[in-house]
Amino acid sequence: MAFAIALERKPESDPAFLFRCEHIITGALRRAAAERVRVIEIDGWFGARWCGFAGTRDGQDVLDLERLRMPPFAFKRVRGERTFARRDRELIERRGGRLHPRARRSGIATLTTDGRDRLFAWYSGGSARQDRAALMVYEMPYEHEHRAWYCGFVRKDGAWHVSETLGIDHPEIEALEHRYHGALELTPPDHNWMPGPPLRAVFDRAYAAWFAEQPALARHLAERLLVELPGQPAALWMLAHAQLGFRKVAASAQALRSIGKLAHVQGRVFVAKAWAQYHGEIGDWRSEEACLREVVQLRPEDMDEWLALAFLLVRQRRLDEAIAILRHATTLPGEPEVAHAHLGFYLRSLGRFDEAIVECEATLAIHPRYRLPARVLRDIRLLGIERSALRAVPDRADPVPDRPDIEGEWMPSPSVWPRYVSARDAADQGDRALARHRVEEILSDDPLQPAARCLWAELCIEMDVDDDVPKWLAALAPLASLPEERERLALLWCDYHEARGDEPAREPYLREFTRTHPDTTPAWIILGGNLARQGKHEEALAIHRHAATLEGDVAEALLNAGLVLRGLGRLEEAEQELVRSLAIDPSVELTQLALRDVRAVLAERKADRSQ
Known part of the structure; x- marks a missing residue:
């Protein structure tokens, strides 16, 4: 599986244009080391004037490239919204709620995030019926550091060429498209490791639930797989992870032992990493290290696996060994700036300041906005260290602590x-x-x-x-x-x-957050969960319904409202809220399961009344 997003192939979209967008957006995601990216399809071409455009105020256009706002696209132009999140060496589609509201409010709208959203991309839909298209990206790596850029494309002889840019140049686009794509590929699974269709879909649901921190659902689906396919390796692997989510380390170890010997390299890597996580949970660092060393033997060219081993050695205070591994990691394919940055950080910890400066500069030469090396250089200055190498380095101190x-x-x-x-x-x-x-x-x-x-x-x-x-x-x-x-x-x-576990004591602080952040969903959703755990279901319901009127993850607010109504026995209302949530984001497994459950109970009640 390639480390690249996959945009939806629609009949009205040209796959050649989508292919370029996928590579450029993936490159931006990797360069920014962002956790996830929000991708929005806009009907038709849009011009460079949209880059940084925030709407109108007092009859005047507002253009602000310093503090990015929500692009005020009409809702009817928003053809789809998707969220892709990083998970180890792959990208997984995640629920992200709706970014653009159905009814745009007057004035300037805030580009709402929940702390994980740092990259946003808008691209032209309907490219098959037009000879021009556009891609616009907003990068927000830190609260006070924003960047917007735009690429216009034209189709000539069946190929799409960059015709116009704003905030970015052609060499940078080429670097994003080629240098950052394809460096992190996984060996395709075979039938000795993964279940075949149609049960592969069940495993994918279990994996998505585990990734969404829903261990109960992941365990249920893994157990369902094992009923159909006793001893299936991937299902046992998933069951082991789900059991760890409940801190059931013995049950996790039992599932891993049941996997047996695997011939396929990918399966062996996954199992070794699962054993490493198990040993980490019980505090057995030596066994965890042995598992990670097995992983790097199986994947010697995988920089991420070497980094995991280095970080474990750091936790054991074996910094010299960790530094040697990090130096090796800088020579491998992938993202060398990550290895250089941590190498500089740990060299600084050992007082090897000249070497630390060299590594930080190597990082910043690749990724000028990387925060960790800027912090290391700032710390060295504040420590009062005088080094000739440092005096030659421009002051890149991070403006945001x-x-x-x-x-x-x-x-x-x-x-x-x-x-x-x-x-x-x-x-x-x-x-x-x-x-x-x-x-x-x-x-x-x-x-x-x-x-x-x-x-x-x-x-x-x-x-x-x-x-x-x-x-x-x-x-x-x-x-x-x-x-x-x-x-x-x-x-x-x-x-x-x-x-x-003192939810009543948390409540006043959460209420204060809703007063200081009144216009976005996260603070209200957290408060609603707090009230529900206290048994204040009616008030929690009102909070979630209010959150659904704000900007942000409206689908999650409606889901929570539906779950509260389900607990109160108000099934018809619960069904309505869950249907509304799925209309916004139909990919959320928990919403689908909750809706099926509510409808099953309603059907049972109807059958009971008819008897």
Whole structure:
């Protein structure tokens, strides 16, 4: 399976144009290291004036390339919306809700994201009946860093050629289309590993459920497969992953042991990686390492597998070995900037600053917007290190700090910064106990240092150690003067209460988020789930229905409303909400299952009444 999106082949669309769009969009996704991309089909050609166009205000067109807004396409021109998400070495279509509202509101619309959406693409539908078409891409890698670009195409002698550009040039388009496509391909599965049709569709549903963090559905479908095909390797593999989702490590190991010996390389790789995950869950790092070393032997040219091994060695504090593996990874096909970036990060941790600078520059030469190397260079400067190599490097310091807890007044002072970096490095390398110890050293000298307090509270919550976290968070409140500082503090309170299963205590913070983010669905959907878990079903229903009127994941809001109504026994209303959700996004398995369940119960009730 190639690492590339697959646009829908419609009779009115020219496959040659779709092919170019697929490669360019996939290249942009890989270059941005984005988690997912939203792709929207627009009926017919659209011009370069749409790039950055946000609508009209007081009778004047608004064009803003600094702060991108929702392109105000009429709803009747929106022919389809799809979301593709990265999963290891492949792209999987995911539910993403509707981006463009059915009825466009007046004024300027915000381009709503839920934190994962960082790449958006609009392309021309109906290219078979026209000789011109367009592709427009919005890149939003960070909150305050946006980029928009546009490509116009014309068809000549059956081929599509770039005729017009805005915000991008021909060499960059060519690099996206060719350099980034096809470097991550999987060996096609054979029948010794995957089930054949029609049961392959059941496995695909189970895989999608596991990817959507629905282990119960994934386990149910895997068990259904095993009833039809006892001992089927891929079904056992899926069952093992689903059991891990319930922390049933013994059941997971039993499923993996049942797979037996496989001849196919892909199956052996998948099983070895599953065993690695199992050993990681139980804390057996040595066995996890053995499994990952087996994986790199089976896939010696796969950079991602070498990176996974390097990161495991880092968690064991075997940095020298990890660095050697990362150096090897930079020579492999794929995304060498990722290996260079982490190599620079860990060299900085060892105090090998000259080498770190070289690796960071190698990263930025490939990917100038990569955040990690910019942060490493900034840290080296703040540490006061003077190196000739560093003086020759332009200041690429990231304008947006990588953690909200060090913005504004909360930024550590230059005297504290080296120790804060050391603590953060330990946390990033998975050594939370060491990170907590280093933060406590900072707090022993400056008990009120806000960034250190935030990091300390975060570590305690992750480690499930109380240690007066509420008292420390309360002491931070008077120091939170900026809105982003207050929001960061509220998020920590939410994390604290969630870790303890205290939904009533989370509620006031979630309500505050709906007040500060009133126009988008995520805050309201999370609040609705919180209320439903407290048994406040009527209020949760009202919240989800309100969320369905906003911009964002309307399909998820309607799905949640349908599930609440199903729990209340109001099946006719539940059916209506679920049908509305599927009309927006028909690909969501959970919505399909819920609707079938509701209709089955309604049919049973009708049959009972007729008797």
